[in-house]
Amino acid sequence: MRVGPVRSAMNGVSQPRAPALLLAAGRGTPAKRLLDADDAAAVLLPLAEREHVSRALCIHTGRELRCKVFPIKHYQDKIRPYIQLPSHRNITGIVEVILGETKAYVFFERDFGDMHSYVRSRKRLREEEAARLFKQIVSAVAHCHQSAIVLGDLKLRKFVFSTEERTQLRLESLEDTHIIKGEDDALSDKHGCPAYVSPEILNTTGTYSGKAADVWSLGVMLYTLLVGRYPFHDSDPSALFSKIRRGQFCIPDHISPKARCLIRSLLRREPSERLTAPEILLHPWFESVLEPGYIDSEVGTSDQIVPEYQEDSDISSFFC
Secondary structure, three states: OEEOOHHHHHHOOOOOOOOEEEOOOOOOOOOEEEEEOOOOEEEEEEOOOOOOEEEEEEOOOOOEEEEEEEEOOOHHHHHHHHHHOOOOOOEOOEEEEEEOOOEEEEEEEOOOOEHHHHHHHHOOOOHHHHHHHHHHHHHHHHHHHHOOEEOOOOOHHHEEEOOOOOOOEEEOOOOOOEEOEOOEOEEOOOOOOHHHOOHHHHHOOOOEEHHHHHHHHHHHHHHHHHHOOOOOOOOOHHHHHHHHHHOOOOOOOOOOHHHHHHHHHHOOOOHHHOOOHHHHOOOHHHHHHHOOOOOOOOOOOOOOOOOOOOOOOOOHHHOO
16 A cells, blocks of 8 residues: 655654555554655554544654544545634644545544543543533534534544643544534434434424534533533433433532533523523633632532443443
C-alpha cells in the first residue's frame, strides 16, 4: 500500500514528504510499523475501547496521535465537517490525512480518555467540576450550531480530555454530523443512542429540529454528570422509549435549585420550549456554582450508575 505524508502527521510538518508503507494493525493483532523514505517510523496500536481508532506513535520523536481509518471513497464526506467548521478550542481538529489505495488515515491530536468512562469511574461529579466541564461541552455544541452543523448522535462518549489533568474537553467526533443550510435544521435521520434520544424523534414520522434534539441530549448529559445515571434508563427498549416519550424524570434532592432549573430547561418535551445552545451558556447556574468559595455537598452515590459498556451485550447500544 502506498500512502502520503506520514512525517508531517507525526512531527507536525505541513508539507508532504515521500510516500510511506503502512500496515495497519487490526484488533487482537500485533502492532504494525509505519515507515517513510526518510526512515521516520510510527506504530499503530488499536484502542480496544474505541472502534476504528488507533494510537499512532512516532518511534523517533515519541509523539502520539490518534488515527481513524475510513474507506477511501467515503473519507471526504467524513472529514467535511472538520474542514467547514472554524477552529475552536473545544473541538478536535485534523492534524494530517494520509491516502492509501483503498483507505484514508486521518490523524488527530491525542486525548486522555472520554467523558463517559470518566463519569462511570467517578459515579457522579460535584457541581463545580460538572459546571466547568459542561460549559466546555455546550461551548462546542453552540459553535457547531452557529456554524450550520447539527451533531445528531450527541453523547458523553464523544467528548474527550485534551489534557492529562482532565480539565479541558473537546468534541472528538464530527463524522456523523449534519451540515444544514441557513436556519433550516429539519432532520429525518433517526440514528442515535437511545439513552440520549429526544421524545420528538420517537413520536414523529416526519422531520424534527436537529438543534433542539441536540439540546435534549445536552440535558441528558448534564443530568448524568450530576446524578451519575441517565434520567431515562431501562434495560428493556420499549420501556425506555416509553419513559422518554412521557418525559418524566426525578432529580435527587442534592442537586442545587439552579442546576435543577437548567436540567428542566433542557429536558422539555416540547422542542420549542428548550433553551438554545448559546442561551445555555448564559444560565446563572454557571456563575453561581463557579464563584469563589462554592462548596458542593457530599452525598452518597446512586446505585444506578452509568452502565458498563459491553459490546457483546444485547442492550449495549442503549448505553452509549
